[in-house]
Amino acid sequence: MRQRLPVAAGRDALYTLLRLSSARKGLVAGFLSCYLIGLAATSLIPILFGTIIDGIGAGWSSERLNWTAAGIVASIVVAAVFLRYGSLLGRRFGELAAAQLRERFTERVLRLDLGTVEAAGRGDLSTRTSADIQSATTLFHTNGPELLSGALEVAVIAAAAVFVHPVLGLGIITVLPPLIFVFRRYWKRSQGVFVAERGAMSEIAESLGATSEGSQTVESFRMQEERERATETEAGEHQRLLRRILGLFSWFLPATDMSLATPIVLVSLMGGLWYLGGGAITIGAISAVAILAMRLDGPLYRMMNSMIEFQQGAAALARIEGVGTIPETRRESVPEGDEIVFRNVTFGYGDGPDVLTDLDLRPQKGKRLAIVGPSGAGKSTLARLLAGIDAPRKGSVTIGGAEASDIDTEVLRRHLILVTQEHYVFNASVRDNLRLATPEADDARLKGALDAVGATWIDSLDEGLDTVLGDGGLELDPAEAQQLALARVIIADPPIVILDEATAGIDPDNAGGIEAALAGALDGRTVLAIAHQLEAARTADQVAVVSGGGIAELGSHEELVALGGEYARLWAAWRQEVLRSGGPVPPESRRARPAHGKAVPAAPACPPGPRFVLSPPDVRVIFRAVRSSPRRGICAFLDDTP
Numbered sequence: 001m002r003q004r005l006p007v008a009a010g011r012d013a014l015y016t017l018l019r020l021s022s023a024r025k026g027l028v029a030g031f032l033s034c035y036l037i038g039l040a041a042t043s044l045i046p047i048l049f050g051t052i053i054d055g056i057g058a059g060w061s062s063e064r065l066n067w068t069a070a071g072i073v074a075s076i077v078v079a080a081v082f083l084r085y086g087s088l089l090g091r092r093f094g095e096l097a098a099a100q101l102r103e104r105f106t107e108r109v110l111r112l113d114l115g116t117v118e119a120a121g122r123g124d125l126s127t128r129t130s131a132d133i134q135s136a137t138t139l140f141h142t143n144g145p146e147l148l149s150g151a152l153e154v155a156v157i158a159a160a161a162v163f164v165h166p167v168l169g170l171g172i173i174t175v176l177p178p179l180i181f182v183f184r185r186y187w188k189r190s191q192g193v194f195v196a197e198r199g200a201m202s203e204i205a206e207s208l209g210a211t212s213e214g215s216q217t218v219e220s221f222r223m224q225e226e227r228e229r230a231t232e233t234e235a236g237e238h239q240r241l242l243r244r245i246l247g248l249f250s251w252f253l254p255a256t257d258m259s260l261a262t263p264i265v266l267v268s269l270m271g272g273l274w275y276l277g278g279g280a281i282t283i284g285a286i287s288a289v290a291i292l293a294m295r296l297d298g299p300l301y302r303m304m305n306s307m308i309e310f311q312q313g314a315a316a317l318a319r320i321e322g323v324g325t326i327p328e329t330r331r332e333s334v335p336e337g338d339e340i341v342f343r344n345v346t347f348g349y350g351d352g353p354d355v356l357t358d359l360d361l362r363p364q365k366g367k368r369l370a371i372v373g374p375s376g377a378g379k380s381t382l383a384r385l386l387a388g389i390d391a392p393r394k395g396s397v398t399i400g401g402a403e404a405s406d407i408d409t410e411v412l413r414r415h416l417i418l419v420t421q422e423h424y425v426f427n428a429s430v431r432d433n434l435r436l437a438t439p440e441a442d443d444a445r446l447k448g449a450l451d452a453v454g455a456t457w458i459d460s461l462d463e464g465l466d467t468v469l470g471d472g473g474l475e476l477d478p479a480e481a482q483q484l485a486l487a488r489v490i491i492a493d494p495p496i497v498i499l500d501e502a503t504a505g506i507d508p509d510n511a512g513g514i515e516a517a518l519a520g521a522l523d524g525r526t527v528l529a530i531a532h533q534l535e536a537a538r539t540a541d542q543v544a545v546v547s548g549g550g551i552a553e554l555g556s557h558e559e560l561v562a563l564g565g566e567y568a569r570l571w572a573a574w575r576q577e578v579l580r581s582g583g584p585v586p587p588e589s590r591r592a593r594p595a596h597g598k599a600v601p602a603a604p605a606c607p608p609g610p611r612f613v614l615s616p617p618d619v620r621v622i623f624r625a626v627r628s629s630p631r632r633g634i635c636a637f638l639d640d641t642p
């Protein structure tokens, strides 16, 4: 059951908006002052225009009329300069506030418990880190300033109209109560729908991500239709919400249109009747107030147009702020040393059954421990517990005496690195990607680490370590990305390394060599290598077999093969599999041994061609064949399992 990340309440999002604004009081004050001066200047234009009309009627001198006209030109210039500068300040404020929002969000996300992220699903977090951040950023540098400047313009126009003629000016103000009513009603009804719409976007991202990541499984299990149906359901829900938003717009827009038409009709009617009735009003005043009423359209339409994006931004901001409401798990323990102890560990996921039960394990310090076992036995779970991602239900997993799940994340990272099959390549140079954990590492160290993991592709890059990776740069394939991650581990050089199928994405013919090189580079570190490729187990100092919820066997490769238990069976099965698939063969098999156990000279390297798995009764016959016909291209690997 997925547990979506929380969404902050609307007032919390508003509070963030105000807090980010108050952090840049100078810019906000500059923006508001410039806008006010600019808007006052624009409002002066119709007032002066009305004055000219009345002045002509009153027989003003041409000099006086010219000066008034010059006042209009000056107002235009002042308005242009101040509004432009105000807009620049608004955007500058928006960019800075958005940058601060992004930084705060990144910090919060990095502090999140991996378990929380996993429970929410990646789509939720990735939509918040991409589309939501984008929308919230637009809120700060475009829609927010537009709405604010629009509201200011409406206020200044209304004030100017009241200044020209208090009674007619009230005609303009009549637009405000119905508009505020319509806006409020619309906002109340729509904001929840906008938040739901963003959530539906996350679901689609989650679904598409799962389908593309698991494409092989989808194909293998013929799940295409099921996945299509799931995506269609989520897209259908998203469409339904978009229709609701359009439905809300279908009454909001006509209602605001009607409200907008009211003042101009009212002002013309009132002014005309008043003038014709011989009231104390001039044509100039009526013209000025009518022009001001007409100018209301501009800011109000601008505000309406920004509304959808503003609401999407506000919904996005509530989702971003929601991440900050997740209580932070305090991790305060500090390990003393690097000794690892699993003691009576019982663990299961969520409410599910126990995966591990009363497991005890004490890996030897500075040695390489291979963890093997059947699929689903709990090997990766063991790694997650040691990496502090999950805490055991019972018992303890300690590093240097401190509970792994309670060690401060920064401290834990210095002690331990977990390398899985998932590697993220940052949109930065190879050098920056490698130096993430160790900023002080020099180029020689970076190159040495790349060599150790067989990343020869670096030599073919014209710009070497300066080559930019990711979007717009060099796209690494999964195996190369994995090599980069392994090189990063060598550079970071932590005392404990967990390799969870870390070479699984690399071509099997090279994986063995890389594992060996990696083992050399990590010599003296405590390495827990979870291995499907049992070749890694053969070369490890110790092998632990995870089975039945605990450690079923523990010992060296030779000891466990001699024991003839679960490991011996796994080893035999793996070799059979390797032989069948024509992959790299474990060294013991390369040396053919007759039934009485006397070693024979190693067979020459095999050319590509058909391979056969032989059962023990065939051994002698084939031996003779290989010895007597070495040039016939027969290449035999003898299965020496009992």
Ligand SMILES: Nc1ncnc2c1ncn2[C@@H]1O[C@H](COP(=O)(O)OP(=O)(O)OP(=O)(O)O)[C@@H](O)[C@H]1O
Binding pocket: 118, 349, 350, 352, 355, 373, 374, 375, 376, 377, 378, 379, 380, 381, 382
């Ligand atoms: N996040 C999870 N939520 C629920 N169950 C999980 C989760 N991860 C693993 N499991 C279950 O826990 C059990 C142990 O899984 P784990 O991945 O540790 O096994 P494994 O030995 O590493 O398997 P494999 O060799 O196939 O990777 C399995 O039954 C698996 O389905």
